[in-house]
Amino acid sequence: MSLLIKGGLVVDPSTHLEDPLDLLVEQGKIAALEPPGSIPEEGRRVIAAAGLVVAPGLIDMHVHLREPGEEYKETICTGTRAAVQGGFTAVACMPNTKPVNDTTAVTRLILDQAKVAGNARVYPVGAVSLGSKGEALSEYGDLKAAGVVALSDDGHPVSNSMLMRRALEYAKTFDLPVISHCEDLQLSADGVMHEGKVSLQLGLKGVPGAAEEVMVYRDLTLAALTGARLHIAHVSTAGSVAIIRLAKAMGLAVSAETAPHYFSLTDAAVLGYNTHAKVNPPLRTEMDVRSIKEALRDGTLDAVASDHAPHSSLEKELEFAAAAFGLIGLETSLGLTLKLVHEGTLNLIQAIERLSTGPARVLGVAGGTLEVGSPADITLIDLNREWTVDVGTFASKSRNCPFDGWILKGKAVMTIVGGKVVWEEEGRG
Amino acid sequence: MEFRRKDLLGVADLEPEEIQLILDTAASFKEISTRPIKKVPTLRGKTVVTMFYEPSTRTRMSFEIAAKRLSADTLNLTVSASSAVKGETLADTAHNLEAMAPDVLVIRHYASGAPHYLARRLKCGVVNAGDGLHEHPTQALLDLLTVREAKGTLSGLKVAIVGDIAHSRVARSDIQAFTKMGSRVTVAGPATMLPPYLETLGAKVTTSLVEAVRDADVIMMLRLQLERMGQMFLSTLREYSQFFGLAPRHLNLAKDDVIIMHPGPLNRGVEISPEVADGPHSLILEQVANGVAVRMAVLYFLIGGEKG
Numbered sequence: 261m262s263l264l265i266k267g268g269l270v271v272d273p274s275t276h277l278e279d280p281l282d283l284l285v286e287q288g289k290i291a292a293l294e295p296p297g298s299i300p301e302e303g304r305r306v307i308a309a310a311g312l313v314v315a316p317g318l319i320d321m322h323v324h325l326r327e328p329g330e331e332y333k334e335t336i337c338t339g340t341r342a343a344v345q346g347g348f349t350a351v352a353c354m355p356n357t358k359p360v361n362d363t364t365a366v367t368r369l370i371l372d373q374a375k376v377a378g379n380a381r382v383y384p385v386g387a388v389s390l391g392s393k394g395e396a397l398s399e400y401g402d403l404k405a406a407g408v409v410a411l412s413d414d415g416h417p418v419s420n421s422m423l424m425r426r427a428l429e430y431a432k433t434f435d436l437p438v439i440s441h442c443e444d445l446q447l448s449a450d451g452v453m454h455e456g457k458v459s460l461q462l463g464l465k466g467v468p469g470a471a472e473e474v475m476v477y478r479d480l481t482l483a484a485l486t487g488a489r490l491h492i493a494h495v496s497t498a499g500s501v502a503i504i505r506l507a508k509a510m511g512l513a514v515s516a517e518t519a520p521h522y523f524s525l526t527d528a529a530v531l532g533y534n535t536h537a538k539v540n541p542p543l544r545t546e547m548d549v550r551s552i553k554e555a556l557r558d559g560t561l562d563a564v565a566s567d568h569a570p571h572s573s574l575e576k577e578l579e580f581a582a583a584a585f586g587l588i589g590l591e592t593s594l595g596l597t598l599k600l601v602h603e604g605t606l607n608l609i610q611a612i613e614r615l616s617t618g619p620a621r622v623l624g625v626a627g628g629t630l631e632v633g634s635p636a637d638i639t640l641i642d643l644n645r646e647w648t649v650d651v652g653t654f655a656s657k658s659r660n661c662p663f664d665g666w667i668l669k670g671k672a673v674m675t676i677v678g679g680k681v682v683w684e685e686e687g688r689g
Numbered sequence: 690m691e692f693r694r695k696d697l698l699g700v701a702d703l704e705p706e707e708i709q710l711i712l713d714t715a716a717s718f719k720e721i722s723t724r725p726i727k728k729v730p731t732l733r734g735k736t737v738v739t740m741f742y743e744p745s746t747r748t749r750m751s752f753e754i755a756a757k758r759l760s761a762d763t764l765n766l767t768v769s770a771s772s773a774v775k776g777e778t779l780a781d782t783a784h785n786l787e788a789m790a791p792d793v794l795v796i797r798h799y800a801s802g803a804p805h806y807l808a809r810r811l812k813c814g815v816v817n818a819g820d821g822l823h824e825h826p827t828q829a830l831l832d833l834l835t836v837r838e839a840k841g842t843l844s845g846l847k848v849a850i851v852g853d854i855a856h857s858r859v860a861r862s863d864i865q866a867f868t869k870m871g872s873r874v875t876v877a878g879p880a881t882m883l884p885p886y887l888e889t890l891g892a893k894v895t896t897s898l899v900e901a902v903r904d905a906d907v908i909m910m911l912r913l914q915l916e917r918m919g920q921m922f923l924s925t926l927r928e929y930s931q932f933f934g935l936a937p938r939h940l941n942l943a944k945d946d947v948i949i950m951h952p953g954p955l956n957r958g959v960e961i962s963p964e965v966a967d968g969p970h971s972l973i974l975e976q977v978a979n980g981v982a983v984r985m986a987v988l989y990f991l992i993g994g995e996k997g
Contacts, residue, residue: 457886461701463801463823463861466884533802579779579800581821 261305262286263679267296268309268640272316273613274629283314285636288679292632309640312673315612316630317349317637320590321619322414322439322493322517322565325351325382328369329358334570334657336370339590340379341655342568344683346591347672349637350381350627351568352619355392356415362387362398364406371407379682380675381637383625388413388427388438394420397427400434409623412439414493417475419445424479428488437489437515437622442475442500443541452581454527454542462530464580467542469497476500480507483514491622492516494567496541498551505560515622517563520589520596521662523552529662535576535583536662539569553605562618566593570658588656592649592663594641598670601643608643640674647671692990696808696815699824700862705869712834715979715986721758722981732761735992738791739818740766740782742798747953747977748818748828752795755984759993764791783807792992796820801858814991822858828952829862831983833870835976836907839948844871847944849901850892852911852933852960853882853922859952860911864890877901878933881922898933905943909950910935910961926959936962940970948972 263285270281270293282299284292292299325339334342336353343351353370355361361370367384374382386408390396392415400411411431418424418440431438448471453459455466476492480503483490492504495518504516526545529537537543555561569586576583597615600606606614616639620628627637649666651659674684692707700708721729737756741749749765756763768782777785779798786794793814796804801821808815819825837843848867854860854876867874868891875893876883877900887894895901902908913929923929940947949961949971957963966973 455885457889460861460884460886460890463821463858465822533805577778577780579798579806580802581800 262291262303263307263676263681264299264301264304265307265309265314265638265640268312268314270314270630271608271612272630273609273617274316275631276609277630278609283630283638285638285676285679288636290630290632290634290636293630307640307674311642313608313641313643314630315639315641316616316628317675317677318347318594318615318639319350319619319625319627320348320566320568320593321352321563321623322519323351323353323568323590324356324570324586325353326570327357327373328366332657333572336373336382337377337379338655338657339568339570340374340377340382342588342590343380344675344677345655347594347639347641347675348380348590349639349675349677350383350625351590352383352385352409352623354385354412354414355387360387360392361385362390362392364402367403367406367408379677381677383409383623385410385412385414385439387411388418389423392416394418394423397430400430400436404434404436408436409625410437410439410491412441412493414439414441417441417443417445421478421482425482425486428482428486428490432486432488437491437624439491439493440475440479441493442472442479444471444474447471447474451542452538453530454544456527456545458527458530462533464530469499469544469548472497472541473499473503476503480504480512480514484512487513490514494519494522494541494565495552495555495561496522496544496548498548501551501555501560505555508560515562516560517565518552518556518561519565519567520593521587523549523556523600524596525662533580534662535578535580536587536660538580538583538585539587540585553600556600556614557605557610562614562622564593564597564614565619566590570656571660572658576660586660588654588658588661590656591654592661592668594672595647595649595668595670596663598643599668602669636676636679638676639672641670642673643670645669645671694991696804697826697987697991698804698808698815698817700826700829700865700869701824703826703869708830708833708866708870711830711983711986711990712837714989715830715834715982718985719979719982721985722978727758728760729758730760731989731993732756732759735761735793736764736791737761737793737795737988738764738766738786739795740768740786740797741818742768743819745797745819747980748797751977751980752818752984755981756988758981759985759988761988779803779806780810783811787811787813793988816987816991819858822856822861824862825858826862827980827984827987828859829866830987831976831980832863832909832950833866834979834983835950835972836948839972840906843867846872846906847904848872848874848907848909849877849905850874850909850911851877851898851901851935853913854878854887854911855882855884856914857911861890863909864892868892875901879923898935898939899942902935902939903942905947907948907950908935908943912952912954913956913960930959934958934960934962935965937964937968940965950976952976
């Protein structure tokens with residue numbers, strides 16, 4: 261059945277469009293974009309979008325779906341349900357499952373489960389090294405043929421610089437980007453939060469920003485050496501931003517992402533030994549937050565990605581040092597990013613770009629656009645809706661969210677994947 | 690001023706008036722330990738459980754003696770870190786203990802924040818007897834009492850805290866405690882052992898032992914915590930003691946009536962020379978004696994009196 265999305269403000273960063281238009285979806289694709297009222301309603305499901313933003317489907321390029329292996333934390337079904345409920349039509353899932361996604365069998369399992377779930381599109385990320393152990397390269401060619409869109413050992417850095425060089429070269433052979441988790445393990449050592457005033461007060465071991473920055477610099481020089489596509493994951497410091505900005509100015513084909521928690525929280529969120537604020541890289545300082553916002557504005561950072569990392573109470577209801585790193589973000593990422601629009605840091609086009617067009621470009625996948633002929637992946641957003649974050653209503657299996665109770669402004673109300681409404685807010689009709 | 694807390698978790702939470710009250714009460718309790726029958730019935734029928742996830746001799750004995758002098762029943766649970774890892778969670782252990790209805794739980798744990806974690810979950814009182822690198826509040830209180838007895842005041846004193854600040858929960862508690870009571874604290878050590886942002890706790894920071902001890906009223910030497918340090922914090926113990934060990938020659942730089950303290954146990958000949966440790970300025974053993982009195986006062990405020 262064809263859909264007519266009527267009366268909304270169409271915002272498409274790929275074509276710099278921000279106009280009131282009606283949008284027609286036919287056979288899973290965007291069939292027409294026309295001035296309001298000019299497409300006939302007959303025989304179509306009409307979606308009233310007055311007062312709503314019609315955006316290309318949001319893409320979260322960094323999530324952990326935990327399946328296979330840790331289904332008690334999340335499954336592909338619950339994780340993608342959380343995605344569409346948060347406005348995301350596609351996610352890229354990191355390979356640190358059990359077993360690690362370093363073989364086509366695991367890749368195919370992920371894609372099969374995603375198909376069964378029928379929620380968001382799932383783009384698997386394959387492991388840089390077998391078992392993500394940092395010793396031997398996995399089979400990039402086969403992985404790509406099976407559906408992998410990028411490579412990463414996320415959760416761990418590739419500590420061996422020679423292996424990183426070879427990984428970049430081998431990935432280049434198959435035109436796959438390498439997503440780097442930048443962390444010098446000798447510098448981060450057994451740190452559990454940002455090294456600063458708060459870590460001193462709490463007597464917790466700290467991770468200095470330098471632990472991230474030295475590896476960002478290493479990977480940028482290796483990208484220059486190899487000419488491969490490098491993407492820096494979860495940028496958390498002002499120093500990283502500065503080096504990436506410089507590399508881009510020098511013409512390097514590098515991209516980078518940050519996560520909403522790095523522009524919404526500081527290390528002060530850890531006070532009281534709050535394990536929901538324990539994340540790697542750690543929450544940093546006001547100064548870092550300011551730099552990250554500026555980098556999102558000027559495009560140094562290409563994408564906002566949640567680093568959705570579900571954990572159960574078994575991993576989080578512990579002494580701070582013993583608790584696992586990570587927090588969930590699929591259902592708050594859009595609201596926290598729109599906060600930057602409401603406060604004037606980003607305009608609407610920029611916000612949608614970092615959440616959709618940017619990640620599509622980095623991963624080289626379809627989407628991120630509303631051009632006629634593209635797959636009909638669409639997110640409808642009520643920009644001014646105020647809502648209270650309540651982890652009890654989350655579709656994710658896990659509850660490790662430091663934003664519980666926050667009041668956010670702006671929310672997805674409908675998520676369409678391939679022309680099919682996969683989620684809509686209750687009460688719409 | 691009243692002391693109305695369920696728990697004693699850290700110096701950071703305490704108001705100067707509360708500290709004053711604990712010190713005054715501890716001072717009055719000291720007399721009990723000099724009686725032929727060293728016991729009063731104040732906490733009769735109360736149960737004090739000590740739970741130590743790290744080795745300790747003096748702190749644990751000190752709490753136990755303090756509880757017994759107030760007629761509380763005491764029970765000690767020693768948990769080795771390895772068996773805790775294999776077995777139940779800290780919360781489960783504590784809930785099991787609580788089911789036996791203790792009045793207060795004294796905990797030492799290798800994880801910073803472990804006492805706070807328990808305090809949020811348990812109805813009984815929780816006393817922090819040292820958590821990770823975070824705080825050791827009763828040590829700071831006994832240090833304050835010792836200095837106040839020797840100097841008659843805490844206000845306006847220059848207090849030097851020297852050594853491995855990075856790995857010292859005593860330093861974190863002492864810096865805040867002395868600062869709150871009006872002393873001026875200078876910390877000194879090699880930069881490897883001075884964590885960034887120390888000045889935000891109110892301390893002056895220097896890498897020079899000489900600068901720290903000059904005109905000092907109090908010199909607190911910290912134990913080099915070799916077991917917590919791993920490598921790369923210092924070159925050799927020989928060089929450490931040469932630059933950061935307190936020797937008789939340093940005492941000439943300090944005030945004539947300077948007092949020397951150390952939370953123990955000592956690494957003799959490393960951070961402190963035997964001559965200084967055993968010399969006339971040393972109050973190291975007085976600290977131990979005051980530890981019992983301070984812990985009696987803390988237990989009294991948490992579970993004694995009309996609150997109990």
